[in-house]
Amino acid sequence: xxxxxxxxxxxxxxxxxxxxxxxxxxxxxxxxxxxxxxxxxxxxxxxxxxxxxxxxxxxxxxxxxxxxxxxxxxxxxxxxxxxxxxxxxxxxxxxxxxxxxxxxxxxxxxxxxxxxxxxxxxxxxxxxxxxxxxxxxxxxxxxxxxxxxxxxxxxxxxxxxxxxxxxxxxxxxxxxxxxxxxxxxxxxxxxxxxxxxxxxxxxxxxxxxxxxxxxxxxxxxxxxxxx
Numbered sequence: 001x002x003x004x005x006x007x008x009x010x011x012x013x014x015x016x017x018x019x020x021x022x023x024x025x026x027x028x029x030x031x032x033x034x035x036x037x038x039x040x041x042x043x044x045x046x047x048x049x050x051x052x053x054x055x056x057x058x059x060x061x062x063x064x065x066x067x068x069x070x071x072x073x074x075x076x077x078x079x080x081x082x083x084x085x086x087x088x089x090x091x092x093x094x095x096x097x098x099x100x101x102x103x104x105x106x107x108x109x110x111x112x113x114x115x116x117x118x119x120x121x122x123x124x125x126x127x128x129x130x131x132x133x134x135x136x137x138x139x140x141x142x143x144x145x146x147x148x149x150x151x152x153x154x155x156x157x158x159x160x161x162x163x164x165x166x167x168x169x170x171x172x173x174x175x176x177x178x179x180x181x182x183x184x185x186x187x188x189x190x191x192x193x194x195x196x197x198x199x200x201x202x203x204x205x206x207x208x209x210x211x212x213x214x215x216x217x218x219x220x221x222x223x224x225x226x227x
Contacts, residue, residue: 005031005123012130015154017083017091023050023075031121032071041066046075057081092143093129093150100140100148108135110150 010022027035039045043064051059057079066073083093095102095112102112110129115122131138131152138152 005121007123007125009125009127010130011082011128013083013093013132015132015134017081017085019079019082021077021079024072025074026070026072029071035073047077050075050077054079090151090153091135093131094143095140095148095150098142098147102140102148104138104140107131107138108133110138110140 005028006026008024010024012020014020041064043062046064047059047062050062058081059077059079061076061078063076064073065076083091085091097114100112101114102110104110108131110131112127112129114125114127116125117123129150131150132154134154135152136155138150140148141151143149
């Protein structure tokens with residue numbers, strides 16, 4: 001019979017890549033006594049141990065319950081950013097191991113088993129990964145470091161591309177309207193206001209007019225009569 005610590009981890013991933021995690025731990029009689037003696041119901045110590053186990057993520061909404069008759073306890077919390085979308089619109093869930101014993105149960109569920117040694121105790125872990133119902137093409141691949149990861153699509157990358165395209169169209173349309181308005185303003189002729197100016201005759205002009213009148217008066221006029 002297995003005498004190590006048994007632990008089941010249920011991870012339910014939402015559409016945003018966050019995970020609601022439920023860690024259920026079953027202990028032997030000796031392990032339970034040691035657990036109650038060292039930790040008891042101090043939730044802050046349990047929270048810190050979970051944060052050390054998942055240092056890359058922000059953990060929140062902790063809830064601790066225990067079943068003393070079964071020598072078991074549950075820790076529920078939320079981990080933000082367990083899955084992230086890469087530049088190709090593919091979601092990635094890092095498994096942090098190169099050769100995981102992982103089985104695909106359905107298009108949305110995977111189960112992974114692993115034996116680890118922590119704090120001098122052997123822990124038999126069963127990790128159940130539940131992807132969102134909109135997940136498509138889920139599979140196990142390797143990242144650039146050779147570690148395993150679960151990848152999947154949700155179709156949200158299409159929506160994000162459409163939103164980006166719409167934003168580009170709006171920006172281009174705004175630029176075209178600005179250019180057209182600026183060109184129309186440049187093409188309109190600017191008419192200077194026409195002012196009516198009344199010029200007063202100068203003294204020289206008056207003298208010239210009188211002189212011409214005198215010359216005209218001295219010149220003989222022909223009446224058309226014969227002597």
